Amino acid sequence: MASHHFLDANILIGSLTEWDGQHSRAHRYMQQEGFRRHTSERVYRECTGVLGRFRRTILQYLKYLEQNLPAHPDPLALDRTIDRLTERRMRALSSNREQSVLRSFVRGNMEDLRNAALGTEEERRAFRRDVIDAIKGALKSLDGDCRDDPSARVFCYTCCPDDYDVHFPEQKSSLIDALQYEPDTLVVLDSYFLLVHRIREEVCFVTADNAHILRNHDRIEEILPGIIVRGPDSFLAGEGG
Amino acid sequence: MPHSEVVPWLIQQIYQVRPDLNLSKTAIHTILFKVRATLPENDPVRKCLPFYWYNYGPYSEVVESSIEALKGQGILREERTQTGKSLLVLNSRPDIFCVREDASTVIGRVVREIDPYHMEAFVHRIYRDYAPYEFMSRYKVDFLVPFSDYRASHPEGQRTLNRFLNEESTTPDLDHLENTLYDCEAVLMEESLFEKFNDEFTAYVSGAGKVFEFVREDEADTHPIVKATYASAVDLWYTFAKGVRIPDRGHDEYYNNRLRQWEQEYRASLRALTPKVSEYNRYVRACTRHPSSREPGGRSTKILSSLIEGYFS
Numbered sequence: 001m002a003s004h005h006f007l008d009a010n011i012l013i014g015s016l017t018e019w020d021g022q023h024s025r026a027h028r029y030m031q032q033e034g035f036r037r038h039t040s041e042r043v044y045r046e047c048t049g050v051l052g053r054f055r056r057t058i059l060q061y062l063k064y065l066e067q068n069l070p071a072h073p074d075p076l077a078l079d080r081t082i083d084r085l086t087e088r089r090m091r092a093l094s095s096n097r098e099q100s101v102l103r104s105f106v107r108g109n110m111e112d113l114r115n116a117a118l119g120t121e122e123e124r125r126a127f128r129r130d131v132i133d134a135i136k137g138a139l140k141s142l143d144g145d146c147r148d149d150p151s152a153r154v155f156c157y158t159c160c161p162d163d164y165d166v167h168f169p170e171q172k173s174s175l176i177d178a179l180q181y182e183p184d185t186l187v188v189l190d191s192y193f194l195l196v197h198r199i200r201e202e203v204c205f206v207t208a209d210n211a212h213i214l215r216n217h218d219r220i221e222e223i224l225p226g227i228i229v230r231g232p233d234s235f236l237a238g239e240g241g
Numbered sequence: 242m243p244h245s246e247v248v249p250w251l252i253q254q255i256y257q258v259r260p261d262l263n264l265s266k267t268a269i270h271t272i273l274f275k276v277r278a279t280l281p282e283n284d285p286v287r288k289c290l291p292f293y294w295y296n297y298g299p300y301s302e303v304v305e306s307s308i309e310a311l312k313g314q315g316i317l318r319e320e321r322t323q324t325g326k327s328l329l330v331l332n333s334r335p336d337i338f339c340v341r342e343d344a345s346t347v348i349g350r351v352v353r354e355i356d357p358y359h360m361e362a363f364v365h366r367i368y369r370d371y372a373p374y375e376f377m378s379r380y381k382v383d384f385l386v387p388f389s390d391y392r393a394s395h396p397e398g399q400r401t402l403n404r405f406l407n408e409e410s411t412t413p414d415l416d417h418l419e420n421t422l423y424d425c426e427a428v429l430m431e432e433s434l435f436e437k438f439n440d441e442f443t444a445y446v447s448g449a450g451k452v453f454e455f456v457r458e459d460e461a462d463t464h465p466i467v468k469a470t471y472a473s474a475v476d477l478w479y480t481f482a483k484g485v486r487i488p489d490r491g492h493d494e495y496y497n498n499r500l501r502q503w504e505q506e507y508r509a510s511l512r513a514l515t516p517k518v519s520e521y522n523r524y525v526r527a528c529t530r531h532p533s534s535r536e537p538g539g540r541s542t543k544i545l546s547s548l549i550e551g552y553f554s
Contacts, residue, residue, distance in 0.1 A: 052443035054548045059427035104551025134541035
């Protein structure tokens with residue numbers, strides 16, 4: 001198997017913290033040694049965009065709670081009130097992903113939300129500050145891991161073109177037909193661009209994206225010779241893949 | 242009075258009440274916006290004063306052309322202050338027209354309440370009371386203005402002793418600026434028109450957050466990165482201002498025939514903004530290569546875990 005890995009945004013995001021969810025495999029994959037990991041600035045930007053949107057979604061939600069919770073909420077009915085307001089807020093979010101991020105945030109932090117609602121202004125500010133610090137910490141960790149530097153944990157290349165209409169027009173067109181999603185097409189082409197111009201060896205594209213990429217791995221590997229597409233499970237010893 | 246004469250008359254009325262006033266164009270637009278907002282719903286003068294929200298607050302093309310006409314007639318004269326600011330003063334006493342009493346009374350009340358030495362405070366009040374989105378007063382008044390003041394009070398080359406102090410916060414002005422920026426993010430507009438703008442704003446907030454952290458460590462030699470952070474903040478505002486006049490709440494019906502052109506201008510401004518914000522963030526990353534060693538606490542780690550779990554589910 002290739003010793004050069006190109007990481008998709010979901011692997012970088014998943015590896016930012018240890019957590020109990022089923023996708024902790026991204027984190028465990030990053031603990032594995034023996035590969036040289038690469039990515040592109042496009043992927044880095046996608047990660048920072050995702051993290052920023054986490055912050056925005058939660059800050060807007062906390063603001064919404066602040067504006068809609070009664071000044072002195074009934075502690076016995078507070079969970080139900082928060083659930084009701086959360087559902088209402090959820091309906092205002094157009095993206096399914098933002099909805100599930102908010103749902104997971106509320107589920108995972110209900111006690112702190114309840115304490116903030118019943119607490120002082122200072123306690124509410126402290127909770128909000130922790131949300132901001134969570135994202136700051138993640139951005140900092142991402143900046144530390146992904147650098148335009150061969151010695152970095154993940155070598156983040158800034159040389160990939162914005163588009164591939166000039167470099168790989170046929171491959172781009174075939175990939176768009178296969179993946180039906182241009183942003184993922186461009187990321188996959190980044191890995192191929194690096195294979196051709198920088199790495200010059202087989203590259204394994206590592207992703208947890210089943211919807212567009214993993215399920216089309218045969219087609220991608222056919223269009224882009226030298227690229228192998230795998231999920232992080234493939235590298236977890238004794239866990240299949 | 243013919244419609245075309247109403248607005249020039251209103252402008253002259255301002256000076257009639259306070260002949261000593263030296264007013265910027267923005268101040269005249271804002272005063273007449275306040276007059277319109279104060280007049281009763283059915284007052285016909287309201288229809289003569291169509292506004293939209295733009296770079297410096299409420300703006301009226303009718304007011305703008307009336308100012309130019311009054312300058313052309315020699316009734317108003319433009320004077321430059323020592324700082325290069327352009328102010329309009331009364332050149333000759335206007336003729337006394339047959340006036341509409343309501344409008345005249347309202348102008349008198351509005352103008353008499355103005356403190357000519359603190360016109361900014363009047364403009365800021367208008368943002369707080371009338372801007373179509375909460376984001377506008379938060380960003381323009383609570384963030385951009387104090388940020389500009391911060392820059393003025395921290396000129397290039399200034400050294401502070403902050404890094405030798407151990408107190409919890411030695412940079413309350415920076416803390417306040419950063420918090421205000423997150424307050425702005427919490428009240429971003431929800432309409433799809435602003436979706437792309439919101440993404441650029443959020444990307445900027447992530448970069449600026451790193452800058453505030455970096456500057457807090459040691460304010461020395463951070464002038465260029467603070468300057469870039471302020472310049473990007475202003476770029477964001479001007480792009481937003483091109484968009485805010487498009488929704489119904491951002492303009493009066495009078496301007497409906499301009500919407501297509503405004504939308505084109507807004508889209509072009511967004512396209513130009515994207516590479517600027519990316520460039521800013523690249524610059525921030527290069528400058529803050531060794532960021533603060535402060536680690537997020539246990540609750541922040543739990544929060545991040547819950548967010549990532551939601552992202553994958």
